[in-house]
Amino acid sequence: MDDNREIFTITQDLQNGFRSHDHLCQLANKLQYTTSSKITIDLTGVNFIASNLFSVLGCILYEYARREAGKDAIMLSGVNSRISDVMQKNGFCQHLGLKRKKDVHNTIIPYMIFPVNKIDEYERYLTINLFTRKDLPSMSQAVTDAIRDSLLELFKNVSDHTTSEHVFTCGQYFPKSYMLYFTLVDIGETISYNVNRYHGNQHLPLPSNPLKWALEMGNSTIFSNQPRGIGFTLIRDFVSLNNGDFYVLSDSTTYEFHRGQERYKQLSAPFPGTIVTIGFNLHDNSTYHLESDIHDTIQF
Secondary structure: OOOOEEEEEOOOOEOOOHHHHHHHHHHHHHHHHOOOOEEEEEOOOOOOEOHHHHHHHHHHHHHHHHHOOOOOOEEEEOOOHHHHHHHHHHOHHHHOOOOOOOOOOOOEEEEEEEEOOOHHHHHHHHHHHHHOOOOOOEEOHHHHHHHHHHHHHHHHHHHHHOOOOEEEEEEEEEOOOOEEEEEEEEEOOOHHHHHHHHHHHOOOOOOOOHHHHHHOOOOOOOOOOOOOOHHHHHHHHHHHHHOOEEEEEEEEEEEEEEOOEEEEEEEEEEEEEEEEEEEEEOOOOOEEEEOOOOOOOEEO
């Protein structure tokens, strides 16, 4: 073992939920401030990583690699066959020199890194890997378009509100729970930074919870005659009706909508960007349509 290589240990399985999100935020915080030019991520104690969370792990490691671009700057150790199999199916294996495997069961939304100016490629990726799935809940074309527009707005928020250069994405369908998770990640200015800067520039009182302010319909830090903030709001409305999940993490705060309940919690370490995860419940026989044609309310 290289004496100059610092080891960072992930001590638990990584699933969709607060404990795993908080653990990844701790890792991001440690790597942000380490002075080591070589690191190893030890996965010996990890039996499972939800495929969509490889977007978070990839974003964290990519940001470290931008600072330390030397050969073998990052190594993974203790990777079991189950995790290796997921990496080879979702495309994360591109970082490890492993051969890609075919996803024969159609459970993976591929791991991708999009430059922020490639929104057309991102839209094509969504269409092919998400909206052509036959097991999605039944919805009118207007609802499909509205959800697609909301996911595009989340992508566009990165270029509009941050200096981030890339958006990381990945997803996975879990047949046992009938849940399809999709995650977008960037590292750049956080939601709280942008919200507080906006309020300061407008000589307005700072909100006590910047993330909560950003998630409210109509709120935006960009001046526009068009309605803003509908991306978060419409997705939250849909997963509420769909009994799905919705997570937003930025800086030191996380928002969770899970099993019909919502809450805000403080993270033990801040995340230097934003993570958005949408969980679609595919065990849903409802049919969804828009109450109006302005993408404001979903009904079933």
